[in-house]
Amino acid sequence: DGGITQSPKYLFRKEGQNVTLSCEQNLNHDAMYWYRQDPGQGLRLIYYSQIVNDFQKGDIAEGYSVSREKKESFPLTVTSAQKNPTAFYLCASSPDLASADTQYFGPGTRLTVL
Amino acid sequence: GDSVTQMEGPVTLSEEAFLTINCTYTATGYPSLFWYVQYPGEGLQLLLKATKADDKGSNKGFEATYRKETTSFHLEKGSVQVSDSAVYFCALSNTGGFKTIFGAGTRLFVKA
Numbered sequence: 001d002g003g004i005t006q007s008p009k010y011l012f013r014k015e016g017q018n019v020t021l022s023c024e025q026n027l028n029h030d031a032m033y034w035y036r037q038d039p040g041q042g043l044r045l046i047y048y049s050q051i052v053n054d055f056q057k058g059d060i061a062e063g064y065s066v067s068r069e070k071k072e073s074f075p076l077t078v079t080s081a082q083k084n085p086t087a088f089y090l091c092a093s094s095p096d097l098a099s100a101d102t103q104y105f106g107p108g109t110r111l112t113v114l
Numbered sequence: 115g116d117s118v119t120q121m122e123g124p125v126t127l128s129e130e131a132f133l134t135i136n137c138t139y140t141a142t143g144y145p146s147l148f149w150y151v152q153y154p155g156e157g158l159q160l161l162l163k164a165t166k167a168d169d170k171g172s173n174k175g176f177e178a179t180y181r182k183e184t185t186s187f188h189l190e191k192g193s194v195q196v197s198d199s200a201v202y203f204c205a206l207s208n209t210g211g212f213k214t215i216f217g218a219g220t221r222l223f224v225k226a
Binding site: 004045058102 | 156218
């Protein structure tokens with residue numbers, strides 16, 4: 001079955017630690033995205049990528065980093081510079097950036113800083 | 115810039131009641147419009163979409179019509195079920211815009 005997987009589902013981090021959230025898709029989509037969702041709020045765009053080895057900052061990129069070494073993978077690292085990282089993180093993909101097409105979402109990772 | 119405004123929740127309805135969730139947008143050009151649904155603890159999934167003016171998107175009894183004259187894309191369902199309890203997001207995407215703009219979401223509770 002085609003889709004997007006995110007792991008882990010729940011992640012706990014101590015203050016000062018970096019953590020990496022995994023996102024993999026087998027839909028052969030060019031574009032991938034990371035969003036942050038806080039309780040009772042909408043989605044805020046962290047980073048997006050149109051193609052391998054290229055990515056762009058979204059609206060709240062500070063304290064986060066990404067890589068896109070393979071088409072199917074777009075991991076997100078939450079660094080210690082992110083002051084309030086506790087949130088629900090969603091990865092998404094779409095066929096390409098420019099076509100205004102549907103986004104397909106993974107099940108999310110809930111990150112809690114202890 | 116482009117933006118989406120949807121009615122604040124939560125919306126609480128009894129089973130079999132009629133549902134409307136309002137959504138209006140501001141955008142240049144001719145965006146595609148979407149409704150996504152998020153069930154508790156899960157990611158978003160597409161509910162329906164419309165790509166041009168006067169198009170009606172429909173799925174699972176939900177409908178929304180792309181109204182360019184009123185810049186609206188209101189979500190409706192004639193008879194809600196308990197299983198429809200979720201958060202609903204209105205969104206738009208412009209060709210070449212590189213981003214999808216999401217509304218803040220509206221939480222729906224349906225009581226048996």
